[in-house]
Amino acid sequence: xxxxxxxxxxxxxxxxxxxxxxxxxxxxxxxxxxxxxxxxxxxxxxxxxxxxxxxxxxxxxxxxxxxxxxxxxxxxxxxxxxxxxxxxxxxxxxxxxxxxxxxxxxxxxxxxxxxxxxxxxxxxxxxxxxxxxxxxxxxxxxxxxxxxxxxxxxxxxxxxxxxxxxxxxxxxxxxxxxxxxxxxxxxxxxxxxxxxxxxxxxxxxxxxxxxxxxxxxxxxxxxxxxxxxxxxxxxxxxxxxxxxxxxxxxxxxxxxxxxxxxxxxxxxxxxxxxxxxxxxxxxxxxxxxxxxxxxxxxxxxxxxxxxxxxxxxxxxx
Amino acid sequence: xxxxxxxxxxxxxxxxxxxxxxxxxxxxxxxxxxxxxxxxxxxxxxxxxxxxxxxxxxxxxxxxxxxxxxxxxxxxxxxxxxxxxxxxxxxxxxxxxxxxxxxxxxxxxxxxxxxxxxxxxxxxxxxxxxxxxxxxxxxxxxxxxxxxxxxxxxxxxxxxxxxxxxxxxxxxxxxxxxxxxxxxxxxxxxxxxxxxxxxxxxxxxxxxxxxxxxxxxxxxxxxxxxxxxxxxxxxxxxxxxxxxxxxxxxxxxxxxxxxxxxxxxx
Numbered sequence: 001x002x003x004x005x006x007x008x009x010x011x012x013x014x015x016x017x018x019x020x021x022x023x024x025x026x027x028x029x030x031x032x033x034x035x036x037x038x039x040x041x042x043x044x045x046x047x048x049x050x051x052x053x054x055x056x057x058x059x060x061x062x063x064x065x066x067x068x069x070x071x072x073x074x075x076x077x078x079x080x081x082x083x084x085x086x087x088x089x090x091x092x093x094x095x096x097x098x099x100x101x102x103x104x105x106x107x108x109x110x111x112x113x114x115x116x117x118x119x120x121x122x123x124x125x126x127x128x129x130x131x132x133x134x135x136x137x138x139x140x141x142x143x144x145x146x147x148x149x150x151x152x153x154x155x156x157x158x159x160x161x162x163x164x165x166x167x168x169x170x171x172x173x174x175x176x177x178x179x180x181x182x183x184x185x186x187x188x189x190x191x192x193x194x195x196x197x198x199x200x201x202x203x204x205x206x207x208x209x210x211x212x213x214x215x216x217x218x219x220x221x222x223x224x225x226x227x228x229x230x231x232x233x234x235x236x237x238x239x240x241x242x243x244x245x246x247x248x249x250x251x252x253x254x255x256x257x258x259x260x261x262x263x264x265x266x267x268x269x270x271x272x273x274x275x276x277x278x279x280x281x282x283x284x285x286x287x288x289x290x291x292x293x294x295x296x297x298x299x300x301x302x303x304x305x306x307x308x309x310x311x312x313x314x315x316x317x
Numbered sequence: 318x319x320x321x322x323x324x325x326x327x328x329x330x331x332x333x334x335x336x337x338x339x340x341x342x343x344x345x346x347x348x349x350x351x352x353x354x355x356x357x358x359x360x361x362x363x364x365x366x367x368x369x370x371x372x373x374x375x376x377x378x379x380x381x382x383x384x385x386x387x388x389x390x391x392x393x394x395x396x397x398x399x400x401x402x403x404x405x406x407x408x409x410x411x412x413x414x415x416x417x418x419x420x421x422x423x424x425x426x427x428x429x430x431x432x433x434x435x436x437x438x439x440x441x442x443x444x445x446x447x448x449x450x451x452x453x454x455x456x457x458x459x460x461x462x463x464x465x466x467x468x469x470x471x472x473x474x475x476x477x478x479x480x481x482x483x484x485x486x487x488x489x490x491x492x493x494x495x496x497x498x499x500x501x502x503x504x505x506x507x508x509x510x511x512x513x514x515x516x517x518x519x520x521x522x523x524x525x526x527x528x529x530x531x532x533x534x535x536x537x538x539x540x541x542x543x544x545x546x547x548x549x550x551x552x553x554x555x556x557x558x559x560x561x562x563x564x565x566x567x568x569x570x571x572x573x574x575x576x577x578x579x580x581x582x583x
Contacts, residue, residue, distance in 0.1 A: 202430035202489075205381055206444035206496060207420035210412060216447060220434050298434060298476070 053269040060260050061273035069256035070277065072249070076173060076241040081234050083177035088184025093214065095189055106185065113182035119243050121179055125171035126247035129162040172244030172252075180237060187229045191222030223296040231289035235282050253277060330392035334359050334500050334531045335380060341388030342375055342555075349375045351555035352389070357500075362532045364542035364563060367552035368578060373535045376552070377502050380533065381422040382415050394421060394499060420448065423493030427505040429485040431477040437464060437488045438473045441495045449496070456495070463491040467521050483514030487521055494525075501525065503534040539583060543567055551575045 046052060060066070094106035113121075142155030166174075195218050203213040242254035249255070254274055261270030330336040335357035342350035349372045357363050365373045378384040379391060382399040391398045399415060400407040410418070432440050441460040445451050464473055467487040477485050486506055493501060503522065507515040519541050526532060526545045536542060542549055542563045549563040551572075559572045567583070570576045 196430075198426060198428050198430040199432065201383055202424075202426060202432070204383065204416075205419060205422070205424040205426075206492070207416045207418075207448050208444060209416055209448075212447055216443065217432055221432075296434075 051268055052272060053266055056264075056266055057269045057273050057276075060264075060266075060270070061257070061276065063260075065251075066253070066256050066260070066273075066277075068251055069253035070281075072169070072251045073238065073241045073253040074281070076169070076176065076244065076252070077234065077238045079173055080176035080180055080237055080241075081230075083173075084180025084184050084233075084237075085188075085230065087177070087181025088186075088188045089219075091181060091185035092188035092192060095185065096192060110182040110185050113179050114186075116179075118175065118179050118240055119246060121175040122172055122243050123246050125166065125175040126168065128166050128171060132162045134159045135162050135165055168244070168247045168249040172241075172247045172249045175247075176237065176240060176244070180233065183233060184230070187226055187233070188222070191224075191226035192218055194225045195221045220296070224293075227289070227293050227296055231285070231292075234285055234289075238281055238285065239278060330395045332359075333357065333392070334361070334394060335533065336392045337376075337379075337389065338391070339389035340376070340379065340386055340391055342372070342379060342384060343387050349555050350379070350386075353552075353555075353557055355550065355557065355560075357531060357533060359531055360529050361547045362526045362530075362534065362545055363548045363550060364546040365533065365535045365550045365552060366537065366539070366542065366578075367558075371552040372555040373552045374504050377424075377504050377533060377535050380500075380502055381419050381424055383424075393418065416448075420444075420496055421499050423496060423498035423501040425486070425489050425493055425501070425503045425506050427508050429477070429482070429489045429509070431485055431489055431492070433477050436474050436476055437469060437480070437491075440477070440488055441492045444492070445495050460491070460495055463494055464488070466524075467491045468517070481514060482510045483517045486510065486518045490518075490521055490525070499531065501530055501532045503532065503536065505535050505537065507536070507538060537582065539567060539579075551578065553578070 091106040091109055094102040095110075097103055097106075116124075136156045136159035138157040138159075139155030146152060146154070192214075199217055199221065200213060203217045208216070241252060244252055245255040257270045257274045257277070258267075261267040333356050335355065337353045337355045340350050340353040341348070351372075353372075353376055355363075355376075365376065367373045375384055379386050380393060380398065385399060396418065397407075398418065399410055401410060401414075402408075432443065435443060438457070438460055441463055442453075442456050445456040445459070446453060461470070461473060464470055467490055469484060469487055469491070472480060472484060472488075477488065480488065490506075506522070507518050510518065515538070519538060522532070522534070522541070523545050534541075534546070546563040548560060549566045550560040551558050551566065551570075551574075553574050559566060559570060559575045566575065567579065570579055
């Protein structure tokens with residue numbers, strides 16, 4: 001569109017391109033100078049301050065127990081987010097349901113799990129075995145009814161020992177996933193509400209059911225709004241996995257690094273190692289988020305709008 | 318389909334595509350439709366005109382049950398819309414049965430409402446594939462043919478955001494036709510378009526009328542109504558004020574309210 005064809009305008013000659021003196025920005029140069037000095041000071045401190053013990057960090061931050069901790073942390077993050085997102089979608093749809101009982105139940109869930117801190121939840125689930133010796137699946141109220149009626153009935157289909165089921169990992173995972181589900185429910189709800197109601201009507205007019213409309217039309221469009229805060233949540237989750245040390249889960253990344261720190265009395269270097277590990281893992285997540293966002297943005301903006309945006313970005317592209 | 322198998326076509330509406338009898342619709346305390354009686358015969362193109370707030374869009378939305386009626390009766394192809402009658406009682410239809418009724422009715426919206434995350438072809442194929450569960454290959458062939466019919470054979474793989482308003486509305490028409498409806502509803506299909514794009518959409522609709530599609534068109538395009546319409550309905554204040562052959566109503570309106578409206582828009 002912006003290409004100028006020389007043959008096209010017979011009347012007007014193409015004028016000379018403007019060459020003007022650009023506006024000077026002395027403030028920017030001062031800021032660059034100040035930042036450069038501060039950065040140099042910081043790097044100098046990192047290198048010369050003996051307390052960092054860089055060689056100790058490098059020797060210890062990648063040892064097998066730490067790598068196992070990384071594995072646990074990543075597994076906790078992935079599983080807690082998968083369960084959390086699934087719960088979030090279910091509770092968001094319930095919350096928006098015309099059925100007031102479903103909506104109230106969803107509200108109650110988000111109210112409870114957003115109100116209780118994750119640390120408290122983690123410890124609570126870690127001690128759940130005090131409440132139940134066995135976790136049984138079967139008909140409800142069977143033993144209670146049996147007592148009342150003087151009958152000997154047992155509705156249990158199968159049962160497992162609570163201590164075996166609620167291992168540290170499971171308890172920690174449940175606490176994180178249930179808590180995440182409450183936050184995700186609000187994020188998904190915002191996403192669903194952001195979709196133009198006309199989309200729903202168009203789908204209904206084509207004879208699509210409510211469920212099909214949600215799955216094929218509304219949720220894919222809601223994803224554009226849902227994905228960025230979900231990226232935030234995933235990063236927060238990665239860091240919150242360190243809370244399961246209180247369940248206690250002993251093969252988790254931060255616990256492992258801190259253990260090395262306290263055993264060798266080199267506490268600070270191991271804290272630095274933790275920072276480095278979390279930085280690396282978060283960076284990987286950010287790359288993933290970029291690609292997911294790009295996928296769900298398909299069809300969202302015309303190519304021309306994209307070109308305009310890139311042009312505004314200027315030299316950035 | 319299930320809904321239609323269980324009820325016998327009502328005698329009152331035999332041979333008609335749409336029949337409305339004393340139709341009432343309220344939003345809270347606001348009465349939008351206050352007794353509409355209308356009949357649409359097979360192959361008829363009915364144009365509905367009237368000032369904004371006259372209830373013409375609401376009437377259209379009642380026909381495919383996007384709005385629930387509060388009183389009166391409404392039949393499409395001889396079947397009550399949204400209800401089943403047993404004796405004197407009306408039973409609400411389940412969502413699934415309402416959806417089945419809607420498959421017979423195509424609707425085109427003022428704001429197009431194309432699915433932005435799907436290509437033009439994806440938009441057209443979605444409902445036949447997912448709702449009627451037809452084979453992908455069959456649907457694809459039909460969809461390409463439909464897009465060709467609305468003059469967009471070269472835009473098959475384009476997303477809606479890259480199409481002009483007129484092109485988007487033509488995709489929306491193709492999308493509705495893909496379900497092979499017996500009735501097409503148009504809710505001010507050209508009102509959101511640039512003036513120079515109105516023609517291309519009206520051309521597609523004119524061709525559809527020539528091919529014998531039954532259509533109810535809410536519009537402000539008096540030229541279209543005069544040329545293509547078989548009947549013209551003027552609505553105001555939730556009632557039908559005047560109806561008749563478009564040429565007669567437009568050139569020789571009987572009711573003072575119609576005369577007043579037409580003097581402003583013509």
